[in-house]
Amino acid sequence: MTTPQPRPPGHRRPARLVGGLLLTAALLVPSSLPAHAVPARAPVLDRASADRFVRDHLERTGVPGATVTVTRGDRVVLAAGYGHTAAGEEMTARTPVPVASLSKAMTALAVTGLAEEGRVDLDRPVHDQLPEFAPADARAERITPRQLLHQTSGMADSAHPDLVLPQPHTLKEAVVALRGTRLAADPGTTWSYHNTNYAVAARLVEAATGTPYAAHLRERLFAPLGMSRTETADTTADMPDAARGHVRAYGRTWERAHPRLFTAGAFGVVSTAEDLGKWLIAQHTDGISPTGRRVAPAEAVRLTRTPPPGQTYGMGWNRRAESGQPLRIEHTGSLFTHNSMATLLPESGVGIAVVTNTGMVSGDDAPLLVDGLVDLAEGRAPAERAPFTDTADPVLAVLTLSALALAVRAVARAGRWARRAGRGPLRLGLRLVPYLLPVLLFFHLNDVLGLLMRRAGTLEQITYVWPALFVWSAGTALAAAAVLVARGAALLRKHRSRSGPVAAEQAAPVGPPAVPHA
Known part of the structure; x- marks a missing residue:
């Protein structure tokens, strides 16, 4: 809900977003994959150094709770929980946490997988495949599933502010609610980060399969990967403890309940550190699970990480290429009480996923932890970063x-x-x-x-x-x-x-x- 720069707007570093306002006023897993899955150049990263860095950061910054996953090739370097939930329960590698907009890559893989099977056409208008998708704008008849996933459909928060409007209860309601809206731009011309794109994509999965979106993800993605403690929730009210978490203010964290938001398709997945390790490994192995089972076509996995020409955003992943630095493929996510980030380092085969129970702009803790772990992976001493x-x-x-x-x-x-x-x-x-x-x-x-x-x-x-x-x-x-x-x-x-x-x-x-x- 949501995001690195290049990062989607709404997922940028908070200090860059709000500077104007201030001026104005756990365990190694043996490899079971072929040798080609292990990167030729191993990064400087091990369980002890990663664990020590995370503990030091949480103690220094006062993060109440976090789950951290680090993988290398087909191995889990670290999968652990730290601190406590808002309810006071100890966080472990099996504690379910909302991953927010990291869910988008999972929705995208469900759609691209169906496209490989010929059950969804990425370049045929959505309306032809999902007749109930009918915004009050003739241009909407040209929107394709590919544009939904690339966030170039022409739908935008300026025309359909999803966090302000009455919240739907089902994906069908979310799509039907678009009938009175217009587009902010011609389809395929403008990139605009908008959760509703992924709600429509999730509903397209239901229409193509005749199966509820949550069931499809469970049967075709989570279960084959061994992500037995991962599920997707329709609303924040359906998440563990109704997504209760914390906000930061004046150097302290304060427990807060989360308002009810509709999350299916865009930011509703709840997972664990252990399960996210399996997800990261599948990304580096192009769809092969830690047990060696192919879960998704390799082309479908690669497609989700391939942005259109001239853009950095693919289908739930963002490519971050800075001068002199290795490529990072990543995405951030935010609820009002949690924030998350997943990063892939293709050159070293490292994957990192962090979820903290501090929320949105005031927290920004997950990106700070990920950046420190990237430093370790690239052989640098982690800088002492703190929430802005x-x-x-x-x-x-x-x-x-x-x-x-x-x-x-x-x-x-x-x-x-x-x-x-x-x-x-x-x-x-x-x-x-x-x-x-x-x-x-x-x-x-x-x-x-x-x-x-x-x-x-x-x-x-x-x-x-x-x-x-x-x-x-x-x-x-x-x-x-x-x-x-x-x-x-x-x-x-x-x-x-x-x-x-x-x-x-x-x-x-x-x-x-x-x-x-x-």
């Missing part, structure tokens, strides 16, 4: 307290300000207008943050995404409103005090009083 909110939140706290303190001072001196204020409504209005800006910002904070993240949301959701930012904006707006009210009241008293004597003089009788007749 460890630096940003104290700044916001100072700004919030300063705004409140200045407001108290301004309210106390409102009378003095009114006495010195110039005459004329225009001049007074210009002096008060700046205090309206924090109020306007607060009521449009979701729009501003949504513009930066390219995802529409609500004010309530910002209390999950970045609590300290919400508190700063709300506190500053409250302070400004208090000053406006105090100064407005002072001006009114000033006006009444000046108009009182004049009114009394005008009301007094003119000339000598009348003398009554005897």
Whole structure:
């Protein structure tokens, strides 16, 4: 829900997304695969070094709980749980955790697998294969399954904000709900990260097979891979403990329940560290399970990691190629209370998957852990990374307290300000207008943050995404409103005090009083 840069918008590093706002205010598994599955150049990475790094990072940054999986070729180097769940239970390699948008690659493999069997045509319009897919836009009749998976369908959050709208209960409801929407762009012309693309793709699986999406994934992907503790949930309410997790604020983590969101197809898979190891191995072996069984056609697996010309996003995977650095194929995922990341290093055969029970922008812990493990895999000492909110939140706290303190001072001196204020409504209005800006910002904070993240949301959701930012904006707006009210009241008293004597003089009788007749 969701993402590396090149990473999908909404999955970028938070510091890059919100800098403008701040300026403004477990076990080795023997190989059972052919020798070609083991990379020729083994990276510098072992269970002990990976485990030590993860424990040190969690202790230093205060992550409540995490699951970590590291594979090399066809071997599991590390599959372990750390810390505890929001319910206080110890996390292990078998603890089920929501993997969020890592689910997209699994949905994509289900579709490409059916395409290899001839049951789905990737380049034939979706509407021809799924008649209920009928947005109120003639261009939608040209959308293909390939475009859904590449996120180039023309559907976008700007036209169909899936996190804001009423949440459906089934994939069919999710597709039918599109009948009143229009596209944001012509199909195939613009890349836009949108969860609904994958909800439609999952419904296409149901239409092609006559089997519920969850059952198809279980029977055709999870069971053959040996992922016995992996399943897909329709909503966050169906996830373990209803996806309860944590958010970060002011250097601490706070337990939070998760609001109900529809997740099927796009970000609904729940898995374990052990099972994710099998998934990563299958990626490096082009669809062969750890037991040597082919689970998916090699071409179907490769296709999910192959973006169209000129793009970096494939079908649930993103290619990250930085100058002088080995290629990384990866994807991030986010719930409001969890975040995740999976990375493949094709040159060394390393796979890494991390899920933490801290959420979205304020957490960003999974990418930090993955980056450190990549450092180890490439023979570098891991840098000491920390969530950007460890630096940003104290700044916001100072700004919030300063705004409140200045407001108290301004309210106390409102009378003095009114006495010195110039005459004329225009001049007074210009002096008060700046205090309206924090109020306007607060009521449009979701729009501003949504513009930066390219995802529409609500004010309530910002209390999950970045609590300290919400508190700063709300506190500053409250302070400004208090000053406006105090100064407005002072001006009114000033006006009444000046108009009182004049009114009394005008009301007094003119000339000598009348003398009554005897």
